[in-house]
Amino acid sequence: MKKTPVISDVKGYWELEANRIPWFEPWNSVLEWNEPFAKWFAGGTLNASYACLDVHMGTERENKVAIHWEGEDGETIPFTYAQLYHEVNRFASALKKNGMRKSDRVVLYLPMIPQALIAMLACARLGAIHSVVFSAFGSSALADRIRDAKARFVITADFGKRQGKLIPIKNVVDIALEGDVFVEHVFVIKRTNESIVLHEKRDLLFQNILEAADDYVAPEPVDATHPLFILYTSGTTGKPKGIVHSTGGYLTYINSVFNKAFNPQEDSVYWCTADVGWITGHSFVTYAPLMNGTTSVVYEGGPTYPTIDRWWQLIEKYKISIFYTSPTALRMFMRHGTETIKKHDLSSLRVLGSVGEVINPEVWSWYHEHIGGGRCPIIDTWWQTETGGFMLSPSAQNLVDLKPGSATFALPGIDVDIVDAYGISVPANTKGYLVIKQPWPGMLIGVYGDPERYRQVYWSKFSGMYYPGDFAIKDDDGYFWLLGRSDEALNVAGHLLGTAEIESAAVAAFSVAEAAVVGVPDDIKGQAVVLFVTLRKGVEPDGETKREIVASIRHLMGPIAKPRDIYFVDSLPKTRSGKIMRRILKAIACGEEIGDVSTLENEASVEEVRQVHVAMKKSF
Numbered sequence: 001m002k003k004t005p006v007i008s009d010v011k012g013y014w015e016l017e018a019n020r021i022p023w024f025e026p027w028n029s030v031l032e033w034n035e036p037f038a039k040w041f042a043g044g045t046l047n048a049s050y051a052c053l054d055v056h057m058g059t060e061r062e063n064k065v066a067i068h069w070e071g072e073d074g075e076t077i078p079f080t081y082a083q084l085y086h087e088v089n090r091f092a093s094a095l096k097k098n099g100m101r102k103s104d105r106v107v108l109y110l111p112m113i114p115q116a117l118i119a120m121l122a123c124a125r126l127g128a129i130h131s132v133v134f135s136a137f138g139s140s141a142l143a144d145r146i147r148d149a150k151a152r153f154v155i156t157a158d159f160g161k162r163q164g165k166l167i168p169i170k171n172v173v174d175i176a177l178e179g180d181v182f183v184e185h186v187f188v189i190k191r192t193n194e195s196i197v198l199h200e201k202r203d204l205l206f207q208n209i210l211e212a213a214d215d216y217v218a219p220e221p222v223d224a225t226h227p228l229f230i231l232y233t234s235g236t237t238g239k240p241k242g243i244v245h246s247t248g249g250y251l252t253y254i255n256s257v258f259n260k261a262f263n264p265q266e267d268s269v270y271w272c273t274a275d276v277g278w279i280t281g282h283s284f285v286t287y288a289p290l291m292n293g294t295t296s297v298v299y300e301g302g303p304t305y306p307t308i309d310r311w312w313q314l315i316e317k318y319k320i321s322i323f324y325t326s327p328t329a330l331r332m333f334m335r336h337g338t339e340t341i342k343k344h345d346l347s348s349l350r351v352l353g354s355v356g357e358v359i360n361p362e363v364w365s366w367y368h369e370h371i372g373g374g375r376c377p378i379i380d381t382w383w384q385t386e387t388g389g390f391m392l393s394p395s396a397q398n399l400v401d402l403k404p405g406s407a408t409f410a411l412p413g414i415d416v417d418i419v420d421a422y423g424i425s426v427p428a429n430t431k432g433y434l435v436i437k438q439p440w441p442g443m444l445i446g447v448y449g450d451p452e453r454y455r456q457v458y459w460s461k462f463s464g465m466y467y468p469g470d471f472a473i474k475d476d477d478g479y480f481w482l483l484g485r486s487d488e489a490l491n492v493a494g495h496l497l498g499t500a501e502i503e504s505a506a507v508a509a510f511s512v513a514e515a516a517v518v519g520v521p522d523d524i525k526g527q528a529v530v531l532f533v534t535l536r537k538g539v540e541p542d543g544e545t546k547r548e549i550v551a552s553i554r555h556l557m558g559p560i561a562k563p564r565d566i567y568f569v570d571s572l573p574k575t576r577s578g579k580i581m582r583r584i585l586k587a588i589a590c591g592e593e594i595g596d597v598s599t600l601e602n603e604a605s606v607e608e609v610r611q612v613h614v615a616m617k618k619s620f
């Protein structure tokens with residue numbers, strides 16, 4: 001059986017990988033490790049905008065399309081590498097002339113328009129530190145992030161477009177900045193002809209200041225350890241953490257794993273459906289594909305507008321060969337059936353990726369068959385905002401035998417293990433905590449302004465190991481299987497059960513589109529399994545369906561995982577990045593306070609789940 005090769009000289013390996021990106025000055029040392037603080041390639045200087053754009057100038061990539069941008073309403077704008085280079089230089093010049101300097105923090109609150117990528121690259125060109133805030137977050141989430149990052153500037157747009165509606169995002173910025181004294185300028189990109197209120201002195205219309213911009217700004221050389229960006233992550237609970245990524249280690253890492261995992265070719269057309277507001281949008285929409293000279297599609301909208309086949313239209317239109325999306329989106333498509341998919345020619349696809357949550361074996365097989373036509377490997381990438389890039393993933397360059405639902409092995413140079421509560425490695429087929437045992441170049445360099453929190457969250461649970469907070473198991477062949485977040489795992493009569501394993505067993509029942517499991521206190525077993533499910537279109541939420549689900553769970557997991565209660569709902573509460581918020585379901589199932597829901601995508605689902613829960617309780 002083929003396995004990922006083991007790298008014996010890990011530092012030497014990363015040094016080779018670092019040499020694949022352009023540096024101005026070489027580094028003094030590959031790694032200075034003062035646990036838990038790492039300095040990769042310290043002393044080396046580079047610039048992210050240079051690595052993404054300037055390197056391609058004067059080569060045949062100059063006139064290659066970097067980005068095919070497509071708007072929700074079908075508007076298209078192609079940018080060649082030369083055009084993108086020109087736009088980024090002018091954008092950076094305008095920012096510089098208005099006071100932006102190296103190390104300034106700049107909050108970007110932008111919809112998926114080309115300027116979102118251009119603004120990131122322009123900040124990077126000046127050595128300024130961007131912090132992108134997802135444009136569907138509300139004013140208080142935005143205000144928290146602007147304040148925590150001590151931002152000097154905000155870059156936004158007048159409006160965003162979502163599902164055909166105009167979203168007044170500049171207005172959200174105004175509310176977020178009420179009483180703020182730190183932000184000097186808000187740069188406003190006009191996306192529409194609608195009028196907006198401008199605050200004198202503070203707000204600058206970008207189109208106006210661009211008129212005085214130069215065509216070239218020298219890229220600011222920064223140290224490898226200089227922060228490229230801050231990105232806030234809240235996980236599913238708690239105050240958001242400003243995850244800080246370096247320039248040299250981060251770029252080295254994402255360039256390396258992008259090539260390993262997806263194996264892009266010169267003529268590949270790549271599409272990652274993530275928003276720039278997430279780490280996936282940083283690493284694998286913006287920086288890695290551009291460093292690599294890849295042609296990407298960037299789409300403004302979501303999967304269902306104006307029609308449910310919008311994404312398949314785009315794959316057909318641009319002849320996309322590498323497609324990267326989330327299990328949440330796939331489960332939504334599964335729920336709607338394959339009729340509309342069959343109408344499109346998806347034969348250009350070569351590699352399919354997945355990220356964000358466990359891809360249940362059922363969903364994996366559906367993706368493989370109905371989207372990939374049975375020909376494309378599924379590259380299931382396990383990683384986090386904090387890891388910068390993929391950690392566990394098959395490599396399309398050197399493909400191992402795939403197992404539906406497994407992220408296979410650690411990528412070369414990455415040391416991942418599963419340990420028990422004492423930090424001791426567990427044998428095959430034993431569930432435990434996923435840990436990373438060696439620093440890697442893409443790792444976060446800290447939590448902004450809070451080194452103690454960085455140490456405490458990631459490096460204090462097990463001595464000398466990075467703790468990602470995931471529960472997992474390795475099988476006899478060494479394949480990793482993610483089982484869900486470790487703080488959500490259940491203990492039923494002494495058996496540890498991951499949320500994902502029970503959910504996958506539920507999704508294996510044909511009727512089920514999506515499932516979420518929570519553990520609730522139980523007098524006899526300690527915890528009991530409570531299951532919330534959404535059904536495929538046309539399936540009746542009746543006793544027969546319940547029996548089918550129970551049978552599937554019994555068959556795949558044994559009687560221990562049999563749910564005590566099953567609730568049928570129309571939608572599950574999710575974060576805006578598509579992760580199911582089990583914390584909320586658990587609070588409802590236990591009759592507790594729900595707490596903070598500001599990162600929730602679909603607040604209506606909470607009320608619906610609550611009502612279903614109450615109605616069912618009454619009927620017993």
Ligand code: WT7
Binds near residue numbers: 233354381385
């Ligand atoms: C958490 C990180 C990584 C970019 C998007 C999410 C879960 C992520 C997988 C996967 C199983 C996965 C983990 C992880 N997760 N990818 N392929 N299989 N679980 O970034 O918001 O930082 O979330 O998402 O629980 O810890 P994030």
